[in-house]
Amino acid sequence: AQSVAQPEDQVNVAEGNPLTVKCTYSVSGNPYLFWYVQYPNRGLQFLLKYITGDNLVKGSYGFEAEFNKSQTSFHLKKPSALVSDSALYFCAVRAYGGATNKLIFGTGTLLAVQP
């Protein structure tokens, strides 16, 4: 079965410190992986995606994600957290089967950055 797991409901980090939001996946073929961010009372915004090639993917707002095939992980990272990064983060994987690019989403991780 295809699935995405975000093992942490919440991540707390001090402003200026590096942050990591974890994601692991399970798919039957090549993984296409995505990260989205949701600010309060807003829709989801696309951050970055992994298709193929370099395992380190750079995205919006200084975020990057590291694809690790052997560990089936796609962790989101940022070298120096900002208070404005506080939001809900979702990892997603492309679902195989069917005629279109369905995504399977994780349950989300709330990132809280303390000043």
Add this chain to the structure above:
Amino acid sequence: DVKVTQSSRYLVKRTGEKVFLECVQDMDHENMFWYRQDPGLGLRLIYFSYDVKMKEKGDIPEGYSVSREKKERFSLILESASTNQTSMYLCASSLGQGPYNEQFFGPGTRLTVL
């Protein structure tokens, strides 16, 4: 920039009412999706459409129907609203059949069924 708009940000309805949620995208995307978002459950796919008049059930279609008469518009219908349909509803669209195309989301409609 892709823009996905939803007809209402907040909606309050009574049990048994028929509810229409409208979504419009302005980038000529083939694919459109309806999700519901609940705390601790993430996003769950209700229905999606990959072409005009085409629709496919997602993971939780029970109690919902959809309509796509024009490429830019995708409607979600709650035939007889129930309290367990109180949720945040998100519409999204994406381009073509490529597996690597990201989805673009609307701002969401927070529906409360009393």
